[in-house]
Amino acid sequence: MNENIHGLVRERYGALAQSGDSCCSPGLYDEFTLTDLPVEVRELSLGCGNPLENADLQPGETVLDLGSGAGIDCFLAARAVGPTGRVIGVDMTPAMLERAETARERMGLTHVEFREGFIEALPLESESVDVILSNCVINLTPDKAPVFREAFRVLKPGGRLALSDIVRVGEFSPALMADRGKWSECVTGAIPLADYTSLMREAGFVEIEVPDMRNADGIIPIQPGMPPLFTARITARKPQA
Numbered sequence: 001m002n003e004n005i006h007g008l009v010r011e012r013y014g015a016l017a018q019s020g021d022s023c024c025s026p027g028l029y030d031e032f033t034l035t036d037l038p039v040e041v042r043e044l045s046l047g048c049g050n051p052l053e054n055a056d057l058q059p060g061e062t063v064l065d066l067g068s069g070a071g072i073d074c075f076l077a078a079r080a081v082g083p084t085g086r087v088i089g090v091d092m093t094p095a096m097l098e099r100a101e102t103a104r105e106r107m108g109l110t111h112v113e114f115r116e117g118f119i120e121a122l123p124l125e126s127e128s129v130d131v132i133l134s135n136c137v138i139n140l141t142p143d144k145a146p147v148f149r150e151a152f153r154v155l156k157p158g159g160r161l162a163l164s165d166i167v168r169v170g171e172f173s174p175a176l177m178a179d180r181g182k183w184s185e186c187v188t189g190a191i192p193l194a195d196y197t198s199l200m201r202e203a204g205f206v207e208i209e210v211p212d213m214r215n216a217d218g219i220i221p222i223q224p225g226m227p228p229l230f231t232a233r234i235t236a237r238k239p240q241a
């Protein structure tokens with residue numbers, strides 16, 4: 001694993017967890033969806049889409065959120081799967097985990113838990129999860145192939161994946177690549193959609209679909225000279241046995 005990138009990313013999201021400043025676009029969820037969530041969760045939505053809209057969560061399901069941040073998608077998933085279901089958020093940034101855990105306690109949710117770990121080496125048993133969500137996280141990892149291999153390992157046969165993430169069209173300039181802060185701002189870690197879906201296919205996923213893809217302007221800070229960046233929703237399935 002690339003310690004430098006992980007360190008940079010952890011530093012940025014640790015600072016955001018402590019300040020409560022949101023880096024990205026508000027308004028990915030409608031107000032009604034967010035009622036009942038504590039203000040510290042609503043205020044720290046750092047995603048680039050709403051992966052739950054494509055997850056079709058059912059009561060009783062076990063859900064894993066990769067890079068759960070302050071927990072927004074975990075808490076929305078908890079509502080969808082109900083008390084007979086289970087939600088696990090994994091994140092590598094202690095301050096984010098603390099913020100999410102404080103909100104969980106405040107809401108009295110016993111079917112949600114947050115675990116510290118890397119999404120490249122998930123702290124979960126194989127074939128233990130029905131659905132995996134992730135919102136604006138995989139672009140941040142320096143090595144994306146192990147993330148999809150791990151997602152495949154922990155899903156039950158027939159399990160599904162619903163992601164929102166940043167992808168690019170075109171190349172980053174050397175100057176942009178040299179600006180280390182741009183990686184943790186969800187910019188230079190973005191790869192082309194075709195490479196992203198190839199990695200998923202290589203990990204074993206099938207039925208890979210892209211229900212929508214929109215210009216990321218207004219969702220992440222785009223500056224002149226950047227190649228076009230998009231926020232894509234991507235779904236896939238692990239084959240039955």
Ligand SMILES: C[S@@+](CC[C@H](N)C(=O)[O-])C[C@H]1O[C@@H](n2cnc3c(N)ncnc32)[C@H](O)[C@@H]1O
Pocket residue numbers: 006009010013044045046047048066067068069070071072073090091092093096117118119120134135136137140141186
């Ligand atoms: C852009 S924020 C998104 C948070 C959350 N998904 C949301 O929608 O608000 C990225 C999160 O992913 C976590 N993260 C980034 N790379 C990770 C990795 N390799 N393993 C575990 N967590 C990671 C960061 O600590 C941060 O909390």
